[in-house]
Amino acid sequence: RDAQPTPTNPHCQERPRTSPNKKPAPPLLPRRHRRQPPDPGKKEPAPGEAKAEEEMVGAPSSPVVNVYPLANYTFGTKEAKMEKDTSVADRLARMKVNYMKEGMRTSVEAILLVQEHNHPHILLLQIGNTFCKLPGGRLKPGESEIEGLKRKLCSKLAVNSPSFPPNWQVGECVAEWWRPNFETVMYPYCPPHITKPKECKKLFIVHLTEREYFAVPRxxxxxxxxxxxxxxxxxxxxxxxxxxxxxxxxFQFNMVSS
Known part of the structure; x- marks a missing residue:
C-alpha cells in the first residue's frame, strides 16, 4: 500500500531548529530610522559645518530683560551736582592732566530701561537744553567696573535716605568705546595703530526692579x-x-504691565 501523508496540525508545527550559538536577527527598523544610501548628487558637509549646525540647534535663546512702565517709578530732586568742566575743551584738558597722572581713563555708563506705550525707553540725564548723557562716570584707580558704576548711579540718581536703599542690578556689558586721542571722536573698537588709547568707555545694562525711587540733581x-x-x-x-x-x-524685551 502507498504510504499516506502524515497530517499536519497548523497549531503544532515544528519550529525550525537554530544553532544555540547563533544570535537572532535584529528586528527591522521603521523606514524613517533606516540608513539611507548616500545621494551621489548631494554634497557632504565638512566636519566643521556639521558641528556648527548641531551647535545652532542647541544654541541658547536671547537674554530676557524685564521692562516696567515709567509710571511705576517715583522721581524726586536733590542737591545740585555741578559739572567739573564748563566746556568740551576744558574737559579734554582735564582728561589730559589725569592721563599723565593715572594713565588711560576708564569710564562706565548705565543703560536704564523703562516702557511707555509698550515700547522701550532709555533714561538720559539732560544738562542744559541740548546735551544728554547716560548716568555714569570715571572709575577711581583700582576700582572695579561694577562697584564704580553703582557708586556713580547712587551719586546721580539715588535718594539720600536709608529708607530707600538703591538696588542696582548691573547686567551685561553691551558696548565698548575707545578714545584714541584727546579729542571728542570715539570708536567702537581700538584702532590698530593706537597703542596708548586715552579712554575706554563701557556701557552696561542695569536691570530695574518693578518699583524704584529716583532723586535727580536740581x-x-x-x-x-x-x-x-x-x-x-x-x-x-x-x-x-x-x-x-x-x-x-x-535682547528680548519682556514688557511687564503695571
Missing amino acids: NLKLLAVPLFELYDNVQRYGPVISTIPQQLSR
Missing part, C-alpha cells in the same frame, strides 16, 4: 527717550547713545 533733567528716537540720531545724541538700539537688538 540742575539736571531725567528724560525717558524711546529707542526709535535714538536710532541713527547722531546729530542729536552723538554716536554712543544713537547706536544703543543696535546694541540692544540681541
